[in-house]
Amino acid sequence: AQSVSQHNHHVILSEAASLELGCNYSYGGTVNLFWYVQYPGQHLQLLLKYFSGDPLVKGIKGFEAEFIKSKFSFNLRKPSVQWSDTAEYFCAAGRSNDYKLSFGAGTTVTVRA
């Protein structure tokens, strides 16, 4: 069965620290990968997506993610976090042309000023 796993449940950082959130998926074939962010009290927003091409994907707000096919991974990174990055981050995956997504459990990121 298709699934997405996120390695960390809760990450606490100081401002300016670097962030890396792990995501692994178990899908056969071609897969579309996404990171969504949910700020407190707000809706899920797309941070970045990977469909094909360059495996290093740049998203909004300075985030990037790297697709490593051999490791079935799509880790999210940000070199220097801000207090406003405090949110819950969800990795999601779906087959090409299938918009039913499987979500990871989410990682809560708390950035301390």
Added chain:
Amino acid sequence: EPEVTQTPSHQVTQMGQEVILRCVPISNHLYFYWYRQILGQKVEFLVSFYNNEISEKSEIFDDQFSVERPDGSNFTLKIRSTKLEDSAMYFCASSLQGTPLHFGNGTRLTVT
């Protein structure tokens, strides 16, 4: 930027009652979805809807659930007879073919 809007933001209902959760997808989108997130658990797919019919549904989406697009703008999820375990955050989403899902703010459903 256009958004998916959901109403109400919070709905409290008694077990056994019917509830309707409302969504207005982005106007030119063609695919519509409902997902839910039980507190502390993963976001789960419920149903997808395209061309005025359900295109796929999960095991969760049993006979107690139904979806409808009653007019050109709204997309509703009805739970016929709510159970305690239906308490969750329900997210509506929409997309064009080949684009990511855009999610609404969610409706928090509390069944007492």
